Amino acid sequence: MLFIVLFVSLLPYLAQCSCPTIISRSEWDARSPKSVKNLAQNLPPFVVVHHTDGQPCSSLSSCKSLVKSIQNYHMDIKGWHDIAYNFLIGGDGNVYEGRGWGIKGSHITRYNSKSIGICVIGSFQNEKPPRKQLETLKNLISCAKDNGYVQSNYHLIGHRQGSQTTCPGKKLFDELKTWPNFDSNVRP
Ligand SMILES: [Zn+2]
Incomplete structure (x- = not known):
């Protein structure tokens, strides 16, 4: 009986998809944003x-410093208030906040x-991202859907x-075309 009660009370948590590890801003030593808008x-x-x-990265330390240099470029050269993207995916298979x-x-x-x-780190006009990097991208999108960070019919x-x-990049774009919820009707 106790087991059943426990199992039923855990169900909502089991149903939630687990998210990939996200390297937080403090972990990659991000600068504070100049402003934040919801x-x-x-x-x-x-x-x-x-x-x-641009160049790829394949280790935690090289991806961290690359993400940091992207933020510097966006804030100091582009004049934006923060790094442009909500998330970045490294060739090391980690998500960077x-x-x-x-x-x-x-x-x-x-x-x-x-x-x-979501920005996949590297240049994918002529080659696809490594499988590990694609898997992380896919997992982050599922995580967003399952945890209510995007509409379920995104x-x-x-x-x-x-x-x-x-x-x-052409190769990454061709890959996305085969993924769930890809919308070919959106045009510039
Ligand atoms: Zn872009």
Whole structure:
């Protein structure tokens, strides 16, 4: 009897999908944002995927310092208030917290206030990301859906569907086309 009660009370937790490990801002030594704005909707309808179109990283320490240099570039050269994305995925298979859940990013014109922006670190025009990195991206999107950080019927798009850009690279974009909730109807 006690076992049944315990099992039933644990059900809501078991039903929740576990999220991949997220390296927090303090863990990668992020600077404080100049300002923070919430998303227009509590549950954003879009998940937007990017690539950095730059060098990859494959270890915790190299990914941390790369994420830090991306934040410096976005704040000091681009003049943005923080690193552009909500999350970044390293070639080491870790998620790096950018602006985080519920915060408006500056990664895609017209969709910033209604999307979560995830950037896959590396350049994926001519090659696909390593499998470990793709798995983490997939897990983070499932985590967002299962834990109510995006709408359950969210639309998955690549940056190029919202702006004139090749981002997230042809090979990564071709991969996204085969994933659940990919929305081919969104055009720039
Ligand atoms: Zn992009």
